[in-house]
């Protein structure tokens with residue numbers, strides 16, 4: 758099993774990263790054989806969608822722009838579960854928005870309208886994380902949730918606020934209100950449970 762974490766922040770190894778890292782540590786604690794990987798978008802080149810529909814309208818999920826998006830998409834397809842973290846940047850980091858618009862655009866492309874078409878990320882468990890200077894993390898989580906649903910992923914919800922995912926305020930290691938560290942650990946374990954259940958439903962080994 759493989760779990761992928763995508764860090765949307767332009768600051769490497771900060772709050773968004775810490776929560777992805779924490780969730781993946783709890784994944785490893787659950788089962789040390791699970792492979793984990795973190796992609797930090799700050800390291801990558803991802804251009805904005807040109808809305809040209811040149812290639813994606815002919816071949817689903819193919820894009821005229823040749824940059825790091827295709828690598829991220831391959832990693833997303835081969836993972837059994839995905840975590841995405843983003844800070845609030847009024848509203849979100851533009852590189853993550855570029856990734857979201859490019860992948861969403863591909864999902865609108867020809868062939869995907871056919872009801873028998875199976876989306877490459879169909880039912881893939883996806884855990885969401887949002888951080889901010891204040892406690893207004895919900896707008897970020899809504900955007901991430903829309904993105905995940907657009908790609909037909911299965912968003913893992915939590916039993917505590919903000920429910921759609923993990924929220925963190927300020928320095929996430931010190932946040933006693935939203936308890937992001939504890940919730941990131943819970944999210945990691947729920948993601949693995951959902952990935953296992955999907956695998957057994959699909960008839961694959963756990």
Ligand SMILES: Cc1cc2nc3c(=O)[nH]c(=O)nc-3n(C[C@H](O)[C@H](O)[C@H](O)COP(=O)(O)O)c2cc1C
Nearest residue numbers: 766768771772773774844845846847888889890891
């Ligand atoms: C361009 C920009 C805009 C931001 N806008 C807000 C905002 O509107 N509200 C807020 O609470 N925090 C805002 N922040 C603060 C970040 O969300 C916060 O510092 C977050 O923890 C950064 O995540 P990171 O540590 O993963 O980089 C903003 C930060 C930046 C760089």
